[in-house]
Amino acid sequence: MPVSTTALLPLLLIALLLGLAGCAAQAPPAPPVAPPPPPAELRDIQTLPQDVAAYFDALSLDRPLLSARAQADMAARLRELHFAPWHRAKPAHARADALWGLAGLAANRHYGENLRPLGPEFRVQMEALCQAESYPNLMRPAIATANTSLRVLPTQRPGFLKPDKPGEGYPFDYWQNSALLAGTPVLATQLSADGAWVLVEGRVAAGWVSVRDIAFVDEAFMAQWESLPLAAITREGAPVLASFADEAFPAAHLFAGRIGTLLPLLDTGVWGSGGDASGAGGPTLLAPAREASGRALSLAVRLNPDEAAPVPLPLTPRTYARLANQLMGQPYGWGGYLENRDCSALLLDLYAPFGIFLPRNSRQQSRQGEWTSFAELAAPAKEALLLERGQPLLTLVYKPGHIMLYLGRKDGRAVILHDVWGLRTKSEAGKEGRYVVGRVAITTVTPGAEVPEVVRSGLLLPTFDGMTNVGAPPVAAPALAR
Numbered sequence: 001m002p003v004s005t006t007a008l009l010p011l012l013l014i015a016l017l018l019g020l021a022g023c024a025a026q027a028p029p030a031p032p033v034a035p036p037p038p039p040a041e042l043r044d045i046q047t048l049p050q051d052v053a054a055y056f057d058a059l060s061l062d063r064p065l066l067s068a069r070a071q072a073d074m075a076a077r078l079r080e081l082h083f084a085p086w087h088r089a090k091p092a093h094a095r096a097d098a099l100w101g102l103a104g105l106a107a108n109r110h111y112g113e114n115l116r117p118l119g120p121e122f123r124v125q126m127e128a129l130c131q132a133e134s135y136p137n138l139m140r141p142a143i144a145t146a147n148t149s150l151r152v153l154p155t156q157r158p159g160f161l162k163p164d165k166p167g168e169g170y171p172f173d174y175w176q177n178s179a180l181l182a183g184t185p186v187l188a189t190q191l192s193a194d195g196a197w198v199l200v201e202g203r204v205a206a207g208w209v210s211v212r213d214i215a216f217v218d219e220a221f222m223a224q225w226e227s228l229p230l231a232a233i234t235r236e237g238a239p240v241l242a243s244f245a246d247e248a249f250p251a252a253h254l255f256a257g258r259i260g261t262l263l264p265l266l267d268t269g270v271w272g273s274g275g276d277a278s279g280a281g282g283p284t285l286l287a288p289a290r291e292a293s294g295r296a297l298s299l300a301v302r303l304n305p306d307e308a309a310p311v312p313l314p315l316t317p318r319t320y321a322r323l324a325n326q327l328m329g330q331p332y333g334w335g336g337y338l339e340n341r342d343c344s345a346l347l348l349d350l351y352a353p354f355g356i357f358l359p360r361n362s363r364q365q366s367r368q369g370e371w372t373s374f375a376e377l378a379a380p381a382k383e384a385l386l387l388e389r390g391q392p393l394l395t396l397v398y399k400p401g402h403i404m405l406y407l408g409r410k411d412g413r414a415v416i417l418h419d420v421w422g423l424r425t426k427s428e429a430g431k432e433g434r435y436v437v438g439r440v441a442i443t444t445v446t447p448g449a450e451v452p453e454v455v456r457s458g459l460l461l462p463t464f465d466g467m468t469n470v471g472a473p474p475v476a477a478p479a480l481a482r
Helices: 005-026 043-047 068-087 100-105 120-130 219-226 317-327 334-339 343-354 362-366 379-389 452-457
Strands: 140-144 148-151 176-180 185-191 197-201 206-210 214-216 230-233 238-243 251-257 262-267 284-290 296-302 308-310 370-373 395-399 402-410 413-426 432-444 466-469
Touching: 043 432, 068 185, 068 219, 068 230, 068 343, 100 120, 148 334, 176 206, 176 334, 185 214, 214 284, 214 296, 219 296, 230 343, 238 284, 238 296, 251 284, 262 308, 317 343, 343 362, 343 402, 343 413, 362 395, 362 402, 362 466, 379 395, 379 413, 379 466, 413 452, 432 452
Parallel strands: none
Antiparallel strands: 140 185, 140 214, 148 176, 148 206, 185 197, 197 206, 230 262, 230 308, 238 251, 262 284, 284 296, 370 466, 395 402, 395 466, 402 413, 413 432
């Protein structure tokens, strides 16, 4: 017997409701709420004054941190080391150390700018250019005529390790050894096979530079430069210009002066207190230039009153802050990559105007004074010892691979100035990463304490090895970074 449509309606409605209930039960669960992203800026950088002078009271801002005698002795040592490359009878490095980059190529572990392996053909090319069997084939005194890079190999091409690994890849170009500031005396020890690159040794480091960025000096040039007192550039980026009696082209840009640049001083101009020049007359310095023949020229250059000062500047918190604050926030640059500074280059350049020599790398710097070990101390005890014995602006804090400057205390915490790439992170799943800071900053000794991924990986303070007072005599002769 056929069933009427009217009779089927209740059954159809029940089936429809049961079907909808079944669909709802089978729907995928709502995705879990994603954890909040890490803060765009470290809390320390947001809350701490990014001004060195803010950590000193008004009465201490102009108080010298070292005696005039101590600074004079340190400045004499810096001067001797600065010009030392011109007087070496042989290279500071044996062949294997001077050309150590060739050994690093054997493993074929490096990647180029396209993040592809460099390959064996790159190694063959570098070996041919270095012509190691002829080392040293040059041995001529020279001078840097531009701000340039000291390269591990005679190439501008980068050498990255494992680009997808945290702490490797950009900006860690392992063919970048250091930076070379214009006006730095060097010893040229090796010419590349194509004549485009020269291996040089400077005050603190060695490496390959483009032949266009150096000029060869003679006895008269060296005698003139060594007979004059030194001046330090005190304004980052100050243009160093050569003047010409030509209305159409009155001046030529030689290079940008950088904090850390040292040049001979011809005339001081009119100087005020605290290392500041006042009045209309600025200082006149000597600057190097390169002739087409490769010979060095010595040119008199006039700077503005606030752009240079005689070495050593008085080491007071105010003067140090005036230099350091110009570099605050500057990008991090491994080995001087892209003309930026890394942690040790920051301190090397900041101390030079005060006549204080520092070697190139962080471990060497940590031994250039009176060393205090943090071995066997727990993290809170390390900070307590730093607060007790640390001398603001004279104490360097060291951990393997990183160097920092102690500024003093803020709200009971130790505060440091450093140039840092990033802080190690670890996800809940255990994956390693980096919280990138990437610049010069003032922080506590536990930056990132508010970031769970940083805390999970481990804060900075527990890794501190010790501290050194650079105002004390060094315990050993400085080593030249290869």
